[in-house]
Amino acid sequence: MEWEAVIGLEVHVQLSTRSKLFSGTSTAFGAGPNTQANIYDLAMPGTLPVLNGEALRMAVRFGLAIDAEIGRHSIFDRKNYFYPDLPKGYQTSQLDYPVVGRGSIVINLEDGTEKRIGVTRAHMEEDAGKSLHEAFADETGIDLNRAGTPLLEIVSDPDLRSAKEAVAYLKKLHSIVRYLDISDGDMSQGSMRCDANVSIRRPGADLGTRTEIKNVNSFRFVEKAINFEIRRQQDVLEDGGKIVQETRLYDSVRDETRPMRGKEVANDYRYFPEPDLLPVEIGEDLIKQIRSELPELPDARKRRFAAEYGLSAYDAGVLTASREMADYFEQVAQGCGDAKLAANWVSVELQALLNRENLDIADSPVSAGNLADLILRIRDRTISGKIAKTVFEQLAEGPQGVDEIIEKQGLRQVTDEGEIEKLVDRVIAENAAQAQQFRDGKQQVLGYLVGQAMKLSRGKANPAQVNELLRDKLQS
Amino acid sequence: MKKSEIDKVATLARLRVSPAEADEVTARIGEILAMIDQMQAVDTTGVEPLAHPLDAVQRLRADEVTEADRRDELLALAPSNRNGLFVVPKVIDP
Numbered sequence: 391m392e393w394e395a396v397i398g399l400e401v402h403v404q405l406s407t408r409s410k411l412f413s414g415t416s417t418a419f420g421a422g423p424n425t426q427a428n429i430y431d432l433a434m435p436g437t438l439p440v441l442n443g444e445a446l447r448m449a450v451r452f453g454l455a456i457d458a459e460i461g462r463h464s465i466f467d468r469k470n471y472f473y474p475d476l477p478k479g480y481q482t483s484q485l486d487y488p489v490v491g492r493g494s495i496v497i498n499l500e501d502g503t504e505k506r507i508g509v510t511r512a513h514m515e516e517d518a519g520k521s522l523h524e525a526f527a528d529e530t531g532i533d534l535n536r537a538g539t540p541l542l543e544i545v546s547d548p549d550l551r552s553a554k555e556a557v558a559y560l561k562k563l564h565s566i567v568r569y570l571d572i573s574d575g576d577m578s579q580g581s582m583r584c585d586a587n588v589s590i591r592r593p594g595a596d597l598g599t600r601t602e603i604k605n606v607n608s609f610r611f612v613e614k615a616i617n618f619e620i621r622r623q624q625d626v627l628e629d630g631g632k633i634v635q636e637t638r639l640y641d642s643v644r645d646e647t648r649p650m651r652g653k654e655v656a657n658d659y660r661y662f663p664e665p666d667l668l669p670v671e672i673g674e675d676l677i678k679q680i681r682s683e684l685p686e687l688p689d690a691r692k693r694r695f696a697a698e699y700g701l702s703a704y705d706a707g708v709l710t711a712s713r714e715m716a717d718y719f720e721q722v723a724q725g726c727g728d729a730k731l732a733a734n735w736v737s738v739e740l741q742a743l744l745n746r747e748n749l750d751i752a753d754s755p756v757s758a759g760n761l762a763d764l765i766l767r768i769r770d771r772t773i774s775g776k777i778a779k780t781v782f783e784q785l786a787e788g789p790q791g792v793d794e795i796i797e798k799q800g801l802r803q804v805t806d807e808g809e810i811e812k813l814v815d816r817v818i819a820e821n822a823a824q825a826q827q828f829r830d831g832k833q834q835v836l837g838y839l840v841g842q843a844m845k846l847s848r849g850k851a852n853p854a855q856v857n858e859l860l861r862d863k864l865q866s
Numbered sequence: 867m868k869k870s871e872i873d874k875v876a877t878l879a880r881l882r883v884s885p886a887e888a889d890e891v892t893a894r895i896g897e898i899l900a901m902i903d904q905m906q907a908v909d910t911t912g913v914e915p916l917a918h919p920l921d922a923v924q925r926l927r928a929d930e931v932t933e934a935d936r937r938d939e940l941l942a943l944a945p946s947n948r949n950g951l952f953v954v955p956k957v958i959d960p
Contacts, residue, residue: 407929408929408930408931409927409929409930409931409932413933414927414930414931414932414933415931415933416931416933422937422950423949423950423951424937424940424941424950424951424952425935425937425950426935427937427940428933428936428940429933429936429940432940440925440926440927441924441925441926441927442926442927442929443926443927443928443929444928444929445929446926465917465918470878470879471878472880473957474952474954474957486915487917521957522951523956523957525949525951526948526953528956529946529953529954529955529956530953530954530955530956530957531948531949531951531952531953532951532952532953532954533950533951533952534952658874658878660878663917663918665918667924668918668920668922668923668924668925669917669918669923669924670923670924671923671924
């Protein structure tokens with residue numbers, strides 16, 4: 391009998407403010423240990439928190455982007471636990487009155503369909519510091535630079551039914567926070583971290599006991615960790631065992647999850663309202679202002695790309711997955727005046743180049759302006775599409791512009807009727823047998839003859855003209 | 867409240883309750899809980915939950931860096947530090 395997986399994700403997104411959530415300490419990445427940890431972050435007696443208004447606005451921006459209810463009256467709470475990288479002995483978080491209430495996110499699945507995933511809530515909280523267990527032999531080093539960095543924890547409903555859906559949700563979330571410019575979403579740097587709640591059940595049955603997989607730090611590992619956990623739970627249940635509700639860690643080297651130790655009493659955080667922070671009032675004016683500043687979001691941009699540029703839903707989806715990709719495409723499309731060619735070049739050739747070099751589009755070795763110039767040269771028939779690929783490779787390698795490469799290397803397409811006629815005559819003379827086959831009705835030989843002519847011209851003859859002229863000559 | 871519950875709360879709060887104190891602490895916490903029960907019994911239908919007794923709202927701070935690096939001075943306050951890190955006894959979990 392079949393099993394159905396039920397998955398919910400808790401995603402921590404680091405908000406890209408300049409200063410911390412409750413203090414004016416810098417959040418810049420890569421500073422020396424503890425150079426960005428000041429008296430409030432260290433919980434010195436007498437210090438008090440003051441909420442960062444920009445962090446609050448970022449949280450509201452996210453809420454409005456997913457059509458969520460905004461908590462007009464938002465409360466901070468203390469979540470109490472002891473750990474050396476948490477100097478205050480509690481994390482300031484939100485329990486019953488989060489900034490962002492119920493909303494939803496539409497995810498795009500591989501088969502082209504969409505699914506709406508509920509977002510239960512999103513609340514603001516501060517990050518902890520870092521424990522460096524490997525720093526010293528018998529002691530642990532503590533770096534508190536990260537302590538107090540603002541996070542938005544986004545909790546999904548248990549609406550996801552497979553590891554692939556979970557990854558699609560995470561990717562959409564990543565795309566939204568990047569479009570909103572509230573986080574760099576970089577999973578490898580910990581700016582976006584994911585915990586997954588996983589259970590399985592027979593379809594239609596009540597929810598099974600869930601386990602929580604902690605801190606998985608890439609899209610690929612999220613998929614692998616969830617798949618491992620689903621298989622593990624199936625094995626346990628099919629052997630007549632029971633799932634224990636517990637927190638598990640994913641080990642990417644061994645591709646398995648295993649229980650965390652010593653957590654038997656830890657999940658009792660004794661929350662209570664933070665007496666040092668007053669209730670946060672979020673007024674209609676603030677919401678109106680933030681709503682008016684919302685950028686075009688990925689789903690809206692995808693619809694516009696389909697309507698305005700005539701792209702397929704698939705192409706529009708690929709090109710709007712990241713804001714940088716969408717901006718790049720629009721620059722190319724507007725620069726060259728042919729959106730379909732631009733879509734093709736960006737999603738095929740450019741994407742292949744970026745994958746090969748393992749680069750982000752922001753670091754693309756070929757600028758949008760250069761790619762637009764290249765497409766213009768295809769459109770005005772200066773070069774063929776095939777030669778364009780050669781030029782593209784060279785754009786990626788050096789500082790030369792499109793026209794410079796074409797001129798210096800003599801790649802200009804031959805469109806002169808006289809020259810093409812000479813080529814065609816020579817091909818017919820040298821391939822008399824094939825020419826006769828064509829005349830006898832074997833149409834497919836034409837491709838071979840065109841190929842010979844292109845070879846003779848070293849790729850520079852205009853293939854459409856060669857084709858046309860060959861056909862004319864052989865049929866006359 | 868049972869003694870085992872007192873032990874659990876003490877563990878969570880990192881407090882050491884000696885056997886000699888245990889009976890007294892159990893009795894006093896029991897009294898506090900009884901008072902809370904009395905408060906819980908009050909009918910609060912229609913009353914908005916109150917998170918803070920002050921009739922004021924949270925002031926917001928501009929997102930500006932106002933704190934300078936005071937690492938050396940602050941590290942020196944801790945019992946132990948090395949290589950710019952605070953140093954604590956080995957933490958095993960997780």
